[in-house]
Every structure is written in C-alpha cells, then in structure tokens.
Amino acid sequence: xxxxxxxxxxxxxxxxxxxxxxxxxxxxxxxxxxxxxxxxxxxxxxxxxxxxxxxxxxxxxxxxxxxxxxxxxxxxxxxxxxxxxxxxxxxxxxxxxxxxxxxxxxxxxxxxxxxxxxxxxxxxxxxxxxxxxxxxxxxxxxxxxxxxxxxxxxxxxxxxxxxxxxxxxxxxxxxxxxxxxxxxxxxxxxxxxxxxxxxxxxxxxxxxxxxxxxxxxxxxxxxxxxxxxxxxxxxxxxxxxxxxxxxxxxxxxxxxxxxxxxxxxxxxxxxxxxxxxxxxxxxxxxxxxxxxxxxxxxxxxxxxxxxxxxxxxxxxxxxxxxxxxxxxxxxxxxxxxxxxxxxxxxxxxxxxxxxxxxxxxxxxxxxxxxxxxxxxxxxxxxxxxxxxxxxxxxxxxxxxxxxxxxxxxxxxxxxxxxxxxxxxxxxxxxxxxxxxxxxxxx
Amino acid sequence: xxxxxxxxxxxxxxxxxxxxxxxxxxxxxxxxxxxxxxxxxxxxxxxxxxxxxxxxxxxxxxxxxxxxxxxxxxxxxxxxxxxxxxxxxxxxxxxxxxxxxxxxxxxxxxxxxxxxxxxxxxxxxxxxxxxxxxxxxxxxxxxxxxxxxxxxxxxxxxxxxxxxxxxxxxxxxxxxxxxxxxxxxxxxxxxxxxxxxxxxxxxxxxxxxxxxxxxxxxxxxxxxxxxxxxxxxxxxxxxxxxxxxxxxxxxxxxxxxxxxxxxxxxxxxxxxxxxxxxxxxxxxxxxxxxxxxxxxxxxxxxxxxxxxxxxxxxxxxxxxxxxxxxxxxxxxxxxxxxxxxxxxxxxxxxxxxxxxxxxxxxxxxxxxxxxxxxxxxxxxxxxxxxxxxxxxxxxxxxxxxxxxxxxxxxxxxxxxxxxxxxxxxxxxxxxxxxxxxxxxxx
Numbered sequence: 001x002x003x004x005x006x007x008x009x010x011x012x013x014x015x016x017x018x019x020x021x022x023x024x025x026x027x028x029x030x031x032x033x034x035x036x037x038x039x040x041x042x043x044x045x046x047x048x049x050x051x052x053x054x055x056x057x058x059x060x061x062x063x064x065x066x067x068x069x070x071x072x073x074x075x076x077x078x079x080x081x082x083x084x085x086x087x088x089x090x091x092x093x094x095x096x097x098x099x100x101x102x103x104x105x106x107x108x109x110x111x112x113x114x115x116x117x118x119x120x121x122x123x124x125x126x127x128x129x130x131x132x133x134x135x136x137x138x139x140x141x142x143x144x145x146x147x148x149x150x151x152x153x154x155x156x157x158x159x160x161x162x163x164x165x166x167x168x169x170x171x172x173x174x175x176x177x178x179x180x181x182x183x184x185x186x187x188x189x190x191x192x193x194x195x196x197x198x199x200x201x202x203x204x205x206x207x208x209x210x211x212x213x214x215x216x217x218x219x220x221x222x223x224x225x226x227x228x229x230x231x232x233x234x235x236x237x238x239x240x241x242x243x244x245x246x247x248x249x250x251x252x253x254x255x256x257x258x259x260x261x262x263x264x265x266x267x268x269x270x271x272x273x274x275x276x277x278x279x280x281x282x283x284x285x286x287x288x289x290x291x292x293x294x295x296x297x298x299x300x301x302x303x304x305x306x307x308x309x310x311x312x313x314x315x316x317x318x319x320x321x322x323x324x325x326x327x328x329x330x331x332x333x334x335x336x337x338x339x340x341x342x343x344x345x346x347x348x349x350x351x352x353x354x355x356x357x358x359x360x361x362x363x364x365x366x367x368x369x370x371x372x373x374x375x376x377x378x379x380x381x382x383x384x385x386x387x388x389x390x391x392x393x394x395x396x397x398x399x400x401x402x403x404x405x406x407x408x409x410x411x412x413x414x415x416x417x418x419x420x421x422x423x424x425x426x427x428x429x430x431x432x433x434x435x436x437x438x439x440x441x442x
Numbered sequence: 443x444x445x446x447x448x449x450x451x452x453x454x455x456x457x458x459x460x461x462x463x464x465x466x467x468x469x470x471x472x473x474x475x476x477x478x479x480x481x482x483x484x485x486x487x488x489x490x491x492x493x494x495x496x497x498x499x500x501x502x503x504x505x506x507x508x509x510x511x512x513x514x515x516x517x518x519x520x521x522x523x524x525x526x527x528x529x530x531x532x533x534x535x536x537x538x539x540x541x542x543x544x545x546x547x548x549x550x551x552x553x554x555x556x557x558x559x560x561x562x563x564x565x566x567x568x569x570x571x572x573x574x575x576x577x578x579x580x581x582x583x584x585x586x587x588x589x590x591x592x593x594x595x596x597x598x599x600x601x602x603x604x605x606x607x608x609x610x611x612x613x614x615x616x617x618x619x620x621x622x623x624x625x626x627x628x629x630x631x632x633x634x635x636x637x638x639x640x641x642x643x644x645x646x647x648x649x650x651x652x653x654x655x656x657x658x659x660x661x662x663x664x665x666x667x668x669x670x671x672x673x674x675x676x677x678x679x680x681x682x683x684x685x686x687x688x689x690x691x692x693x694x695x696x697x698x699x700x701x702x703x704x705x706x707x708x709x710x711x712x713x714x715x716x717x718x719x720x721x722x723x724x725x726x727x728x729x730x731x732x733x734x735x736x737x738x739x740x741x742x743x744x745x746x747x748x749x750x751x752x753x754x755x756x757x758x759x760x761x762x763x764x765x766x767x768x769x770x771x772x773x774x775x776x777x778x779x780x781x782x783x784x785x786x787x788x789x790x791x792x793x794x795x796x797x798x799x800x801x802x803x804x805x806x807x808x809x810x811x812x813x814x815x816x817x818x819x820x821x822x823x824x825x826x827x828x829x830x831x832x833x834x835x836x837x838x839x840x841x842x843x844x845x846x847x848x849x850x851x852x853x854x855x856x857x858x859x860x861x862x863x864x865x866x867x868x869x870x871x872x873x874x875x876x877x878x879x880x881x882x883x884x
Contacts, residue, residue, distance in 0.1 A: 006627075011605045013597070013624035015638030022661045028647060071630040116647060123641070127600040128608060135603075155455070158569040159765050161577075161603035163453045166570060168604060182455035185448075188513040196457030199565070201772035204780040205470060205558060219464045231783045290767075313765040322764040323601050323755040325732075330643035338646040341673045 007063040009088060010071065012124045017072065020117040021081045030334035031092065032116040033351045034123070036130060039325040040105030040422055045411045046360055047324065048141050048400050049109040050133035050172055052096040053391035056382050058125050059090045090118055094382035095368070097354070099391060100137070100175055100400035101377060102407070105422045106365055107354045108378060109134070116333060127326050132165065133172040135318040139293065140176025141404045143311055146297035146414040151308045153195055154181040155288060156316030169316040175396045177404065178315065190393060197223070197258070203230040213243045217254065221247070225256045225286060228271070233262055237271045241278045248280075256284035256307065264289070265304040272305040286310060292319060297414040339436050348433050353378055354423065361408050366426030449505035451530060452513065454566045459514065462559040463523045472776035473534070474558040475793045476565070478572060481767040482547030482864055487853045488802055489766065490583050490618055490842050491551040492575035494538040495833035498824050500567050501532045532560055536824035537810070539796070541833060542579070542617055542842035543819060544849070547864045548807055549796045550820060551576070558775060565770050573768050574607065575614040577760040581735065582618025583846045585753055588739035588856040593750045595637055596623040597730060598758030611758040617839045619846065620757065632835060639665070639700070645672040655685045659696065663689070667698040667728060670713070675704055679713045683720045690722075698726035698749070706731070707746040714747040728752060734761060739856040781878050790875050795820055796865065803850050808868030 023029065038047055064072075064085040073082060092114030103109055109130055112119050143152055154173045160166035163185075170186030180193040187194035198216055206212035209231060217224045226243065228236030237257060244254040257275075259267050264287045275283045287299070288310030296309055313319055329347045330338055337349035348365070355364045355374035366372050381389045404412075411421075425433075465471065480489055506514075506527040515524060534556030545551055551572055554561050585594055596615045602608035605627075612628030622635040629636035640658055648654035651673060659666045668685065670678030679699060686696035699717075701709050706729045717725045729741070730752030738751055755761055771789045772780055779791035790807070797806045797816035808814050823831045846854075853863075867875075 008605070010627040010630055011599075011608075012626055013599055013638050014626055014629070014636045015624060015640055017626070018638060018658075018662060019640055019644045022644070022657055023647070025661055026657060032643075032647065034643070068630070071626070075626075075629065075636055120641075120643060123643075124600045125605060128602060128605055131601065132603045157453075157455055158566045158768075159573065160570060161574045161759070161764075162607040162610060163450070163567060163570055165604040165607050166453075182457060184454055184456055184459070184513070184517075185452040187456070187517065188452055188510070194456045194517055196455050196460060198457055198461055199562075200782050201474075201476070201562060201565075202461045202464070204772045204782060205465070205474065205775045215464055215468060216460075219467055220460060317603070317759075317764045319764060322603075322759045322761060326600075330646045333647045340642050340646060 006067060007065050008058060008061040008125070009064040009068050009085065011058075011062070011128075012121055014075070016121045016123055017077055017081065019120055020084070021078055023117040023120070024080055024084055029115040029117060031113055031332075032119045032330055032334075033111055033113040033332040034119050034328050035108045035331045035347070035352060036110040036126060036326060036328045037106055037108045038103065038134075039327060041321065041325060043321055044138060045421055046102045046104055046138075046407065047134050048137040048176055048403070049097050049101050049103045049130070050099050050137040050175060050396070051130040052099055052110055052381060054129040054133065055110065055126050056094070056387050058129060059122075059382065059385070062088070062090065062122065062125065064088055084117070089385065090114060090122065091384050092118060093380055095378045096381045097377045098379075098389075098396070098399060100396035100403065102360050102403040103354070103377075104360055104363060106348065107363065107423055108352050111351055111378065113332075113351070123328050127328050131324050131326050132168060135322070135324055136169050136172035136316060137176035137400065139315055139318040140173040140178045141400060142414055143293045143296060143315060144177030145404065145412050146293045146300065147309055148300050150300070150306065151179040152177070153308065153310045154178050154183065154315055155310040156312040157183040159313040160316040166316065171393070173315055175393065175400055177401060197225040198227050200227065200230045203227065209236060210239045210242060213239050214246070217243050217247055221252050223255045225258050226254070227260060228257045229259050229261045233259055233267050234270060237274050241274060241280065244275075244280045244283055245278070254280065254283050256286055258286040258288060258310070260289040264306065265299055265302055268304045268306050284308065288312075293414050337432055337436070339433060348425070348429060349436055350429065350432050352429070359406050359408055361411070361421060363423035364426055365423040365429060367428050367432065370426055370428055372426060448509060449507055450500060450503040450567070451506040451510050451527065453500075453504070453570075454563055456517070458563045458565055459519055459523065461562055462526070463520055465559040465562070466522055466526055471557040471559060473555055473774075474561045474772055474776075475553055475555040475774040476561050476770050477550045477773045477789070477794060478552040478568060478768060478770045479548055479550045480545065480576075481769060483763065483767060485763055486580065487863055488544045488546055488580075488849065489576050490579040490845070491539050491543050491545045491572075492541050492579040492614055492617060492838070493572040494541055494552055494823060496571040496575065497552065497568050498536065498829050500564075500571055501824065501827070504530070504532065504564065504567065506530055526559070531827065532556060532564065533826050534560060535822055537820045538823045539819045540831075540838070540841060542838035542845065544802050544845040545796070545819075546802055546805060548790065549805065549865055550794050553793055553820065555774075555793070569768050569770050573766050575610060577764070577766055578611050578614035578758060579618035579842065581757055581760040582615040582620045583842060584856055585735045585738060585757060586619030587846065587854050588735045588742065589751055590742050592742070592748065593621040594619070595750065595752045596620050596625065596757055597752040598754040599625040601755040602758040608758065613835070615757055617835065617842055619843060639667040640669050642669065642672045645669065651678060652681045652684060655681050656688070659685050659689055663694050665697045667700050668696070669700045669702060671701050671703045675701055675709050676712060676716075679716050683716060683722065686717075686722045686725055687720070696722065696725050698728055700728040700730060700752070702731040706748065707741055707744055710746045710748050726750065730754075735856050779874055779878070781875060790867070790871060791878055792871065792874050794871070801848050801850055803853070803863060805865035806868055807865040807871060809870050809874065812868055812870055814868060
C-alpha cells in the first residue's frame with residue numbers, strides 16, 4: 001500500500017543531520033543519554049506507555065542507502081557525514097518501561113544512551129513511534145473505564161490518520177482494553193478478535209428495511225446484529241422484532257440491534273422496552289455513532305440499557321487530546337549531567353529511574369544510580385543491536401489491565417480534568433538538578 | 443519501515459465483507475453510486491479537498507492473495523465470497539473534484555459508481571485516504587492565512603500519528619500553503635524544500651551556549667539560525683549578537699534566531715530591539731513551540747516582530763479538529779436514487795454535481811444530470827482501472843492558493859466558529875429528495 005521500500009534513515013528532521021555534521025567535525029561522539037517522557041498534561045492523569053517495541057524495530061531499519069545519501073548530498077550535507085551515515089548502525093543501550101506500563105508526567109518511558117550523533121539522529125522517529133500507540137492505549141483504557149465492564153469495539157479504521165495508523169490504532173486499543181475491532185488487517189496481523197455486521201448502505205440497497213433485515217438474518221444466522229436507524233429507529237426496532245420472532249420460530253436467535261444516531265439514552269430505553277415486551281429480553285443493544293469516553297460515561301451513569309459500545313474517532317485519534325507533549329531531552333553528555341531551563345519546558349538532569357511503591361500516586365523519580373524503595377520501572381531492553389525483551393501482546397494487555405485496575409479511584413474518573421500528577425523526586429535527583437542552575441518544581 | 447508487503451484488500455472492516463456475502467448470494471451486483479462528502483462542521487467553513495490520488499492508487503493495490511483469503515476463511519467468510527475476492531479488481535467510474543479544490547459541507551469530494559459489492563468493500567479505505575490529507579491541507583491553509591504572508595515551516599514529523607503519516611502530512615501541508623518542511627523523507631519523495639538548524643540538545647552538548655553558537659556558525663555559515671531559549675532567552679540573544687558581530691567581522695551574516703518557548707510576543711520584541719540596537723536589523727526572528735493557527739493570528743494581530751513560524755502539532759494533527767465527519771453514502775442503487783434519514787445524518791439522494799459560480803459562498807449542489815450556471819467541480823478521474831487525471835503536486839498547490847485567496851473575507855478569519863456553510867440545492871435535487879421521504883435542510 002505504501003510503496004515505501006527505502007530504509008528508514010530519512011525518517012528524521014534536517015536539523016538532526018545539521019547537528020550531526022557539527023558533532024562529527026568536532027569529535028563530539030562521546031556517550032549521550034536522551035530521556036523520553038511526557039510533560040504533565042491536563043485531562044490525562046496518567047498514560048499507558050506503548051510503542052517501545054516499534055522503536056526497537058526502527059533501530060533495525062534506520063539506515064541509509066544510495067538514494068538517501070544522494071538526497072542528503074543534494075541538500076548540502078557534507079562528505080564526512082555522508083560517509084558516517086553510509087555505515088550507520090545504532091549502538092548503545094535503551095532502557096525502557098515495559099509495554100503497557102502506567103507512567104506520569106516527567107517519568108521516562110525510554111532512555112537511550114549512544115554516541116551523541118547516533119542518539120540525536122533518532123530523535124524524530126523515537127518520539128513519533130512512542131506518541132501514537134501511547135495516546136490510543138491510554139484513550140482505550142479511559143473508554144473501557146467509562147464503559148464499566150461493557151464490551152467496547154474499535155470502529156475507527158476509517159477515521160485514523162492513515163491506513164497503517166488505523167492498524168496500529170487497533171493494536172494499541174486492544175492492549176488498552178478494547179475488546180474487539182472491525183479492522184481486518186489488524187485481525188490478521190495481530191489476532192485481535194474481529195466483529196461487524198452491516199452498514200446503512202445494506203439497508204438502502206434493499207427495497208425495504210424489513211427485506212434487508214430478513215436477508216441478513218438468513219445469510220448470517222450466527223451473531224446477527226441489525227442496524228435499526230437508517231430511516232426511523234423506532235420503526236427499525238419494530239422490523240428487528242419481526243425478524244427476531246421469525247428467527248425464534250426457526251429455532252434461531254437474534255443477537256442484537258445497533259443504534260448509530262439520535263439520543264442514544266432515550267432510544268436505547270425505548271428499544272429495550274419494545275424488545276422486552278415482545279419477549280426478546282436476550283436481544284442485546286449496541287450503540288455507536290460519534291461516541292466518546294465522556295458520552296459513554298454519561299450513558300452508563302444514566303443507566304441507559306446499552307450492552308456494548310462501538311467507538312471510532314474518539315478512540316483512534318484520541319479526539320480530546322490528539323497529541324502528547326513528548327520530550328526527548330539530552331540529560332547526560334560525556335558523563336556530565338545536563339538540563340534545559342526554557343520557560344515551562346525545564347528538564348531534570350541525569351539518567352533516571354522510577355520507583356513505584358504502592359500505586360503510581362506514590363511514585364518517586366530518582367537517578368538510575370539510586371536504590372530506593374519500590375519497584376524500578378525501567379530496565380535495559382536493547383543493547384548494541386540486540387533486542388533483550390521481545391514484544392508480547394498478551395503480556396502487555398494483561399499488564400495494562402492490572403495497572404488500570406490498581407489506579408486510585410480518583411484517577412479512574414473519565415472526565416478527569418486536573419494537571420497530570422507528577423512523581424515525587426528523590427533527594428539525589430533534586431540535589432543534582434539544584435547543582436546545575438534551576439530545576440522544574442513538580 | 444512498515445514491513446507491510448501484503449496487498450491492501452484487508453484495509454477494510456469486517457462488516458463490508460459480511461455485506462458482500464449477502465450481495466453476492468442475492469445477485470445484488472448492479473451498479474451503485476456512493477457519494478463521499480464532509481458533514482457540515484463548526485470551525486471549518488470550508489475544506490481543501492485532498493487525497494483523491496491516494497484513492498486511485500489504492501484501487502491498484504486493493505487485492506487479495508492467499509494469506510488474506512486464508513485469514514478471511516478463518517473468520518468464517520464463505521467460499522463464493524472468497525472466490526470473488528480472489529479475482530477482485532475494481533471496475534466502474536470515479537468522479538471527483540480536483541486535488542486542492544475548496545468544498546463545503548454536503549459537497550461531494552468523490553463519487554464512486556461500481557458494482558455494489560465493489561463500491562462497498564472499498565468504503566473504509568476511501569474515507570481513510572481522503573480524511574487525513576484534507577484535514578492537514580485545510581489546517582495548513584488556515585495557518586498560512588493567520589501568518590499573513592510570513593513563511594510557515596512544518597516541524598510536525600515527530601507529532602504525526604505514525605511515520606508515513608508524517609510524510610503525508612508534509613505533502614498535504616505544502617499543498618495547503620506551508621512553505622517548507624523539516625521532514626527529510628518528504629523532501630526526498632516530493633521535492634518539498636527542507637529547512638532546519640539546531641535543537642536544544644546541541645546547545646547543551648557544549649560547555650556553554652556561546653561555544654555552541656560559535657561552533658554552529660563556523661560549521662554552517664549559510665543560513666545559520668541560532669536557537670536562543672535553552673537557558674535564558676535574553677541571555678541567548680546576547681550570545682547570538684556576539685556571534686552575529688563575529689560573523690559580520692568575517693564578512694558573513696547571521697540569518698536569524700529562533701525562540702521556542704515563553705511569551706513569544708514579549709520575547710520577540712525584546713530580541714528585535716536588542717538586535718536592532720546592535721545594528722543587526724537584517725537578522726530574522728523565527729518563532730516556534732506549540733504554535734497554532736490561533737496563536738499565530740494573535741501574534742500577527744499584535745504586531746509581534748516575527749519573520750517566520752515553525753508549526754508542529756497543530757498542523758499535522760489538525761489539533762482543534764483532528765477528524766472530519768466524512769460520509770460515504772449510497773445514493774443510487776440499480777438506477778434507483780436512495781437516501782438515509784437518520785437523525786442529523788440525512789443524505790441527499792442521487793449522483794451529484796457542484797456548480798460553482800463566483801466563489802464557494804454561491805455554490806449550488808445539484809444532480810449530475812443537470813446543467814446549471816457555474817463551473818461543475820466534479821469530473822471523471824478514473825474508469826475501469828485507468829487513472830484519467832495524474833496527480834500534479836504543483837497544480838494542486840496553485841489551485842489551493844488561488845482558491846483560498848478568492849474566498850470571501852469572512853471565511854478567511856482564523857478562529858471562525860460558525861457552522862460550515864452549505865451550498866444551495868438545485869430544484870431538481872430538492873424535488874428528488876422530497877419524492878423519497880424526507881431530506882436534509884441546508
């Protein structure tokens with residue numbers, strides 16, 4: 001689909017290459033540690049970190065062949081840098097949290113230690129590859145919390161920013177707690193359960209809605225879900241009941257109806273009553289159509305009789321927060337801790353560790369060299385070309401589920417709207433930061 | 443990078459295949475016309491349509507090989523449908539507006555006429571491939587309007603939802619009116635001008651900011667832009683002036699400084715005064731750091747002395763509206779016009795044409811069979827496997843620029859916040875809609 005067969009070394013910004021030119025000219029190739037973390041963000045007390053395995057994959061493909069080097073030459077990149085890029089092969093060490101781990105603002109998801117120009121040129125791709133999976137896994141977890149145990153299905157393939165991105169979204173959503181997807185490529189590639197029945201076009205292609213429902217039920221007797229809102233939802237439920245009666249007479253069973261527009265609270269209650277009155281108490285009601293984390297929470301809170309939710313846009317673009325403010329900052333160069341003091345964007349110096357004691361609300365951010373109470377969240381996952389921890393979808397999913405269920409109650413509120421909590425800071429880290437010039441106050 | 447070498451036929455949702463099964467069982471393979479349009483949307487009085495060429499590319503690659511068919515068999519797709527998919531090759535006709543055309547709500551960007559199951563199974567990919575380029579081209583045009591003639595640079599590669607999506611964003615942004623990009627892959631692939639100088643890490647990697655500035659100016663004397671906000675912006679401007687003086691003594695010239703944080707209005711004025719007082723009136727000021735269409739408009743309105751803007755997130759995720767409500771609706775089946783009456787999602791029946799008279803505010807939406815005053819916007823672009831109009835980046839860019847400059851003044855306001863205007867409707871279309879059951883009122 002993409003037609004992209006080039007190695008990935010141009011997945012970077014020009015300034016990275018300009019800096020590499022200077023680093024190489026000046027022999028500045030000592031080890032540098034860059035720390036990737038999310039800046040504290042309103043509406044997201046925590047993030048489900050995901051995407052480290054994509055970064056490790058990228059370390060395998062981030063290379064430069066003749067077409068890439070020719071292009072760089074054409075924009076004035078100098079010969080020694082082109083030679084260096086021609087034999088580019090990342091070395092060093094990546095520390096990271098496990099996929100599906102909950103992190104707060106300032107807590108590193110990943111730290112890369114490599115010769116300065118190596119770690120520098122990877123910046124753009126590393127940030128890109130962590131951001132999107134993390135956004136969607138987090139949004140999925142929040143939607144699943146809002147749905148309070150009811151299944152949630154990913155309907156977002158058409159709304160994602162690109163086709164590959166739609167597949168990546170389905171994976172991240174599943175790890176974050178979404179039950180199934182409509183996305184066939186994601187089903188094939190990752191084994192995620194796939195579901196789906198009919199669109200409005202199906203109903204319209206038949207002379208009448210009832211004929212469309214009968215046809216579908218005959219062709220797909222297992223798991224039939226009839227879409228009832230093409231013309232008029234109440235009339236659609238009547239037609240669904242006719243088909244449910246016919247199926248029952250034939251010893252079969254209508255699985256459910258789906259309402260995709262209108263006042264879902266009111267319509268689901270009306271539909272539930274009609275179905276129950278007709279003796280179809282076991283026919284489920286699925287809702288979809290522009291649903292979000294917040295609207296699902298409201299429907300659940302009001303007790304709307306909805307058994308499952310289909311979510312598209314809000315899930316796959318993380319609609320209310322479609323970007324995370326991810327930093328990838330130099331924290332050590334050649335053994336010297338460094339920091340940045342830009343207004344509102346200050347960084348802590350030094351390679352770090354996060355110590356988790358009970359739940360994330362008691363986290364302490366310290367130096368990697370420290371031993372403090374609690375579980376250290378970051379571990380080595382890659383060294384000199386070798387992946388030390390293979391990606392395990394089921395483990396990530398389980399880790400995420402456990403982490404979300406262990407969150408403090410106040411952090412499980414869907415429409416939570418206060419600044420991201422930040423971890424406590426160890427004495428050693430605070431002292432190091434203070435010894436430079438200034439440091440960010442939680 | 444993607445490792446995706448499969449044909450693209452699974453870039454669809456399961457329900458499309460379930461519907462295809464029924465269509466094939468029942469011989470419902472007559473021609474269907476689906477119409478793709480954006481539903482009226484607040485904050486976007488118009489959209490710059492883009493992505494049709496991606497759809498035409500997808501028609502070439504949307505196929506099923508053994509792994510795809512094996513997967514579909516594993517989820518219960520029946521044999522006749524698998525046989526049909528095995529020889530899938532889209533036929534029919536695509537009508538579309540030219541890339542870079544301005545459209546209003548309800549105005550079709552694309553209409554596909556093909557055997558019903560063919561047009562149905564393509565739905566997910568078609569919506570996906572139009573949405574993202576259209577969102578970003580539109581946002582780019584709005585940012586360029588806000589910048590009022592000052593150059594805007596795409597800094598968004600790291601913030602896009604995926605690496606390929608970052609490249610697609612750079613292309614769409616350039617067509618929409620963004621001058622240059624930091625994105626090297628987009629530069630190589632599409633010939634978009636690339637720019638970039640240094641990140642904060644560069645400054646931090648040297649013992650002092652002044653040493654970093656001197657090194658960069660020595661290594662890259664042409665087009666040097668110094669990033670002045672790593673530690674303290676005013677002190678950074680002082681250091682930049684030291685380097686500008688040194689460059690001038692050596693017969694060279696500092697191109698500019700970049701401020702990436704803080705109060706950009708206040709800091710740009712302070713920096714401008716310092717530079718002017720030092721005799722460097724020709725050293726430019728570039729601003730970046732979380733800039734948006736709205737914040738740029740405010741800076742320009744206040745007269746902040748900023749010569750160029752770098753924009754990331756707001757541009758490449760269309761931050762304030764990261765999804766468009768795109769419909770792909772059946773409007774004709776087997777010669778019979780059809781419509782949908784769902785609450786707030788009603789559709790007009792029939793294959794359509796848009797007649798543009800003076801500017802988009804006087805558009806009339808009519809039937810394709812009508813001849814009305816004005817320029818018809820939709821034309822055949824693909825027929826039975828043949829692309830009839832090749833994608834031309836420069837033409838699309840010029841078309842977009844002309845269209846945006848011809849917009850009514852009220853539609854050029856950046857923070858515009860009223861419903862998307864909708865076109866007038868021809869008498870014939872209104873009569874056809876009324877003859878069905880109900881129709882959407884503009």
